[in-house]
Every structure is written in structure tokens, then in C-alpha cells.
Amino acid sequence: MKVRELAKWILVLTLIPAAIGCYDAWTNGLLAAQTQGVQYGTLAICVLCLAGLVKLARTADKAPDYLAKILPRHSRYFDRDGLCFVLDVGVAADGACHLLLYFQNRHDRRCEAHLVVRATRNYMKTSGTFVTPLEVYVECPEGGYGVTEIPLALPATAEGRELRIEFGMDVAYPEGRGTLLRFKEGSPLRTNGQFRHDSWTTNPFIRLCLALGGAFTWSTPPSLEFMAPEDLKGAPQKEAPPHTTILWQLGEPALVEPEDWQARH
Numbered sequence: 001m002k003v004r005e006l007a008k009w010i011l012v013l014t015l016i017p018a019a020i021g022c023y024d025a026w027t028n029g030l031l032a033a034q035t036q037g038v039q040y041g042t043l044a045i046c047v048l049c050l051a052g053l054v055k056l057a058r059t060a061d062k063a064p065d066y067l068a069k070i071l072p073r074h075s076r077y078f079d080r081d082g083l084c085f086v087l088d089v090g091v092a093a094d095g096a097c098h099l100l101l102y103f104q105n106r107h108d109r110r111c112e113a114h115l116v117v118r119a120t121r122n123y124m125k126t127s128g129t130f131v132t133p134l135e136v137y138v139e140c141p142e143g144g145y146g147v148t149e150i151p152l153a154l155p156a157t158a159e160g161r162e163l164r165i166e167f168g169m170d171v172a173y174p175e176g177r178g179t180l181l182r183f184k185e186g187s188p189l190r191t192n193g194q195f196r197h198d199s200w201t202t203n204p205f206i207r208l209c210l211a212l213g214g215a216f217t218w219s220t221p222p223s224l225e226f227m228a229p230e231d232l233k234g235a236p237q238k239e240a241p242p243h244t245t246i247l248w249q250l251g252e253p254a255l256v257e258p259e260d261w262q263a264r265h
Contacts, residue, residue: 008056015049018042056183063181064254066145066247067104078222079186081171082106083113083140089152089226097229099150099165105140108250109178113138114170117150119163120223136242143181143250151240158228166221168192181250191221 022042067077067084077086085103092098105111117134132153140146154163168191248255 008053011049011052011056015046015053018045018049022046061182061184062179063143063250064145064248065104065182065184066255067102067186068184069257070102077102077186078169078189079106080113080169080189081111082173082177082180083111083169083171084182084186085113085169087167087224089224090149091229095229095231097152097154099134099152101136101138101148101150102146103138103140103148104145104182105143106180106182107173107177108142108181109173109175110139110141110144111171111173113140115167116169117165117167120166120221138242138244141246141249142178144246145248145255146244146246148242148244150242154228160230161228162225163228164223164225166191166223168221189222 019042021038022045025039025042067086070086071077077084083103083105085101088100088102090098090100099117101115103113115134115136115138117136119133134150136148136150138146138148169189170192
């Protein structure tokens with residue numbers, strides 16, 4: 001569990017009973033001298049907790065948040081152990097369909113990611129499998145922002161159909177995490193490369209604490225729905241490897257605009 005995430009839900013857990021006690025003390029024992037200590041004590045705890053939550057939310061970033069700039073066409077971005085990412089689907093001018101992985105490292109040390117994509121189980125039961133299971137390895141430099149283009153092998157029978165995929169990810173920092181550069185946390189992704197969940201999030205109490213702290217956690221692998229192109233050109237490119245482009249990294253001038261894959265294709 002990340003330190004900031006832990007601190008956030010500890011503050012929330014402290015704030016909730018303190019607020020209840022403060023309300024009770026000030027409404028039911030306003031004139032009783034023996035309750036004054038409880039009144040001012042719980043009020044002070046509430047103020048300190050709120051100040052801590054505000055400080056966590058307003059800490060200035062040391063690097064641009066490029067993923068936030070490609071929103072709102074994405075409702076959220078995910079966070080897996082400090083690597084934030086967004087999945088999208090792009091269709092090139094020739095009709096080729098690509099899965100696009102936009103990613104950015106929140107730390108000043110490089111990281112390695114292993115993304116696994118497959119058709120959702122319910123989808124496979126009802127509509128057959130059009131998306132071949134994929135495994136993609138990505139290396140992201142210090143604070144880096146980039147995009148990986150992953151060709152999707154779609155047969156002609158998938159033309160114009162709605163497809164649904166789910167995904168999981170493992171992230172490692174070979175030299176340690178180093179210093180945190182960006183403090184905004186995405187939606188925590190708890191599904192690893194084997195589509196298993198981090199064991200600590202199976203505890204209902206901890207999941208409730210995280211929810212109260214504003215951290216949404218996934219109980220099932222997240223999914224992405226998209227429409228296959230109406231005209232799939234030629235045979236599926238099963239052998240086409242993913243291509244990663246690092247668009248920005250720590251120490252470089254800030255980008256004026258984030259990557260627009262569709263404009264290039």
C-alpha cells in the first residue's frame with residue numbers, strides 16, 4: 001500500500017468518529033462544563049484531519065500530468081504501483097485497429113510494466129473470442145510519459161461488432177521507486193498480470209476504508225468496450241510487435257500538447 005494512500009484513509013478513519021463525537025458533544029452537552037474538554041478536543045482533531053487531507057490533495061507536482069490532459073475523453077486513469085495509464089483504441093486510415101496504452105511514471109526512477117489483455121469471460125461465453133490474449137512489456141524512464149501501439153488481430157467476422165476486453169498489470173522498479181514526482185493518484189488497479197487481486201484488498205474493512213478515503217478499488221478486472229471497424233483491411237497482423245514511443249521524460253522541456261495518435265494516422 002502506498003504511503004499517501006495509507007495516510008489518507010487513516011485521516012478519514014480518525015475524522016469520522018471525531019466528527020460524530022464533536023457533533024454529539026456540542027449539541028447535547030453545550031452547557032455542561034465537564035464536556036468542554038471533549039468539545040474542543042474533538043473539534044481540534046477534526047480541524048487537524050481536514051488540514052491533513054487538504055495538504056495531501058494540494059501538494060504541488062514536480063512533473064506535468066500529461067494523462068490528465070488527454071481527459072475527459074477518458075473518465076479516469078488507472079494507477080498500478082506508481083505507473084499511471086489509460087487504455088484506448090485507435091483506428092488508422094487503412095482500417096487497422098490498435099490498442100493504445102498511454103502511460104506516465106510518477107517516480108524519478110525507471111519502471112518496467114507487464115500488461116496482459118484478454119477478452120472478458122462473459123464476452124467469450126456469449127460471442128466468441130475475437131481478441132487474442134496479449135502480453136506487452138513496457139519500460140518507462142524516470143517520470144516518463146509515452147504511448148505503446150499494440151496491433152489488434154481482428155478477423156473479418158468481428159467487423160462492426162462491439163468487443164470487450166479486460167486487463168491486468170504488474171509493475172516493478174528495478175532500482176527502487178526513488179522520489180515521488182506527481183501526487184495525484186489514479187484509480188488503484190489491483191489486478192495483476194495473472195488476473196488475481198492484491199490479497200490485502202480482499203479484506204472488506206480495508207476496502208471500506210479506502211472507499212471512504214476516496215480511493216476506488218476494483219473487485220473484478222476493469223474492462224474496455226469498443227466497436228471494431230466496419231471494414232477490416234486484409235488478414236490480421238498477428239506477428240506485428242507493439243511499438244513504444246517515449247514522448248517526454250524527466251529533464252526535457254514540457255510538451256505543449258499531449259500525444260494525439262489519431263491525428264498522426
